[in-house]
Amino acid sequence: MAENDKSYQQLKEELEEIQYQLEEARDTIDAIRSGEIDALVINGDDGHQIYTLKSADQTYRIFIEQMTQGAITIDENGKILYSNSQFALLINQPLEKVIGQSFYNYIAKDNLPVCIELIDSAWENILTKGELKLASSLHDIPVLLSLKTLDLDEGISLSIILTDLTEQKNNQQLLEEKNRQLQEAEQVARRLNVNLEETVKLRTLDLEQVITAKVKITEDLYESEQRLSKILGTMAEGVWIVDINNELVYANNMAKQLLGVSEDLQNPGKYNNPKWDRLKLDGTLLKPEENPIYLAMQTGKPIFDYEIAIQVPGKELLYIAVNAVSIYDENEKLSGGLGTFIDVTQRRKAI
The missing domain is CATH 3.30.450.20 (PAS domain)
Incomplete structure (x- = not known):
């Protein structure tokens, strides 16, 4: 009877260990899918080896981050889905406070009608360009906007490239x-x-x-x-x-x-x-x-x-x-x- 109780206890512990390992494996897979992991350390016959994970769009992300122009994507309501550092610098705001905000919040009030017209035209799959002013915390900044729709996996969004025209x-x-x-x-x-x-x-x-x-x-x-x-x-x-x-x-x-x-x-x-x-x-x-x-x-x-x-x-x-x-x-x-x-x-x- 003691042996049966001990075996049951061992099986219970082994089952809990397997469930823990399964949960850990699921978390790892989800992290890889979401891009939260940059590399994996694998223990093989030759010891620990590091395998890096690099997505196909990493080069483009680096390029966009180092552009001298501001670059953002917005949804149909004008909410900013993505912003590079240059756009945040233009409006003198921390990058983390820009994502999720309405793009219209950063447009000079007297330029809002022009901005809305440009964005409406761009949503009709028309490559649109136009000048307006951004409302920065320091002073209004004249910029040239280039707008184009993007068909991404998560849906259609609008890309906007902003060139500073101050100089x-x-x-x-x-x-x-x-x-x-x-x-x-x-x-x-x-x-x-x-x-x-x-x-x-x-x-x-x-x-x-x-x-x-x-x-x-x-x-x-x-x-x-x-x-x-x-x-x-x-x-x-x-x-x-x-x-x-x-x-x-x-x-x-x-x-x-x-x-x-x-x-x-x-x-x-x-x-x-x-x-x-x-x-x-x-x-x-x-x-x-x-x-x-x-x-x-x-x-x-x-x-x-x-x-x-x-x-x-x-x-x-x-x-x-x-x-x-x-x-x-x-x-x-x-x-x-x-x-x-x-x-x-x-x-x-x-x-």
Whole structure:
């Protein structure tokens, strides 16, 4: 009887041990399925060996985490299902507080209608892009949104890539401010010309006074031109001026450096330039009538932030953003065109 009781007790203990091992095996399998385990340690004939578990999408996860753009996925209610670290950095929030929140919470209030319209379009399987502002705890951030639906195992979600446009907007404002200053300088020069003509007319009866006035005004004009030349020469933007025949008559230091132009020592006022090509952003040749300065002279309207590519012989392809205006003489007759540009090669490569 004692042996039977002992055997029963042993069987009971063995059954409990088997149930424990079974439960442990189930937990291990569930952990492998859910991705909670990175490696397994197996005890074999040669001792303990480590086997790593690497999913097929690990490379893509690393890539997305190291992107300079923000990347998220949302469901149909706008809830954030996934976010990379860059998006959390954009809105100045800890990553763990972003997941599960509504994407709309991070949109500037006056941009909500635009955001909703973009997302509605994207849910209709339309590759959608648009600009709006994120509401960060520091300040609103302008971003470019690229939206596309994703058909995943767990269902359809919407992926959103967010590119920070802060630097681009700042450069655009700087370019507009420099263009405004350049227009003011042109107006000053034109006023000086008008003053010169009026002074000459008033002094025609007295030759000595006329000569004295001309010398004084010429000196003032020369000093103004020298000041303007120094301003243009030290600007970080390229500046070039063409005549009515679209021939280059002036290029500042930055324009010479970026475009490889130089003054013709044999012909003062003329410039030598290599035969560089103007290209559209898609790589095709830019027609002469599509040149931003030509457009400004033909239409009489200023051109802002017109991006083209320049292929200078022996140099890397250069992308520039151009502002252009027409130049008129004292009789309001078209006399040429003026263009300013900045190097946007790095910005273009980042897009």
